[in-house]
Amino acid sequence: MIRIYRSGATTFERVTADLATWTLPPDVIWIDLVDPVPDEDSAVETALGLSIPTREEMAELEASSRLYREDGATYVTSDIIHNGDADLPSVDPVTFVLTSGPLVTIRYFDPKPFAMLIEKLERQPNLCTTGADLFLQLMEAVVDRASDILSVNAARVEAVANHVFSEGKTVGFQKLITKLGRAHIVNARIEQSLSGLARIFVYVASDERIDHVPDAREHLKSLSSDAASLIAHNQAVAAGINFQLSAALGLINIEQSSIVKVFSLVTVCLMPPTLIGAIYGMNFEHMPELRWIEGYPLAILAMLISGLSPLIWFRRKGWL
Known part of the structure; x- marks a missing residue:
């Protein structure tokens, strides 16, 4: 789909004309290619005299494929976060082409910053007069959206920290570690997106459409900062996730060690009574204790003493 935005307009126009005969209106400052088919790519290439990268080319990671200049246009590709309200946001590439005329964007998904900018343009139709202005405004929306997602992720990590280090016995470690794992994935995707944006800002700083315009140059510096x-x-936030993950694993080990210690103590405490019971269960004919009236209660008492003695000893040693 080809969408065009005219200078001073409040919304996009979708191109529905015959692509073979379509010509670019002179007041267009933004061409938005959304999941374009080859015919749409060809129509824009013919209208602008520029090449449009394919989806496979956009997915390439080397810098020469993501940041380059060709035929007087600057091509930059960055991974943009989308579906940010989900537990695990996604990142996919978007290509921005700065030309002497309109800004060209190529994307195969619908990130929220595009909708945020359209809402802003509806309120301020004369906010942007050139493709470079639109590029900077779009970058500002992308940075703002990344900031929102980062704030939500940081709040989730803080909530996990409050649970891990809360007073009393902490439970549900499996769920906590799962939440920390998800937070780590989101953190890595935010880093991927922001790092790509930082490279873009450095690269486009030398573009004459921005470098020769004082306001645009200052706007770009602000975005870089x-x-x-x-x-x-x-x-x-990543450091906090790693610390809390280590702390959670440490608490799990402590809890497991405590459980093993209890079982070990119980085993040791039951050994003497078991020994006594085994001796008196051998049923030898000449065992004088078997004829004692007080033999049974004395055996029970011996079992209790032999069981409690290790506990008293462990407590004195500080093992309990």
Whole structure:
């Protein structure tokens, strides 16, 4: 699907004309290719005289495939977080093409920053007059969305920390570790997205459409600073996740050791009574205790003393 945004408009227009004869209107400042088919790619390439990267090319990770200049246009590709309200957000590549005319975006999913920018343009139709302005506004929406997702993830990690280090016996370690694992995955995907944005900001800083415009240059510096601060915050959250995971595993080991210690003590305590019971269960003919009236209660008393003696000894040694 091809969507175009005209200067001063409040919403997108979908291209429904015959692509073979379609021409680009002169006041268009944004071309948004959403899950495009080859015919749509070809129509935009013909209209702009530029090549449009394929989905496979967008997925390549090497820098030369994600950041490059060609025919006077700057191509940058970054992994953008989407489905951020889910437990495990996804990341997929979006390509931005800065041209002397409109901004071109190529994507195969619907990230929330695009909707956020459209809502902003509906309130301020004259906010952007060039493709470079739209690019910076879109980057700002992407950074804001990443910040929101990072805040939610940090709150989840804090909630797990409150549970792990709460007073009293902590239970449900399996669920806690699962939550920490999910938080770690989200943390890694946020890092992936923010790192890609940071590289983009450094690369486009030398683009004449931004470098020669003071307001755009300052806006880009602000975005770079925001991305750097978010990366630092995300790394702090990652350190917290690792610490809490280590703490949870340590508490699990302590709890298991306590359980094993109890079973060991019970076994030791039952050994003397078992020995006594075994002796008197041998049924030898010449065992004088068998004819004692007080023999049975004395045997029970001996069992109790032999069972309690190890407990008293362990407590004095500080093992309990």
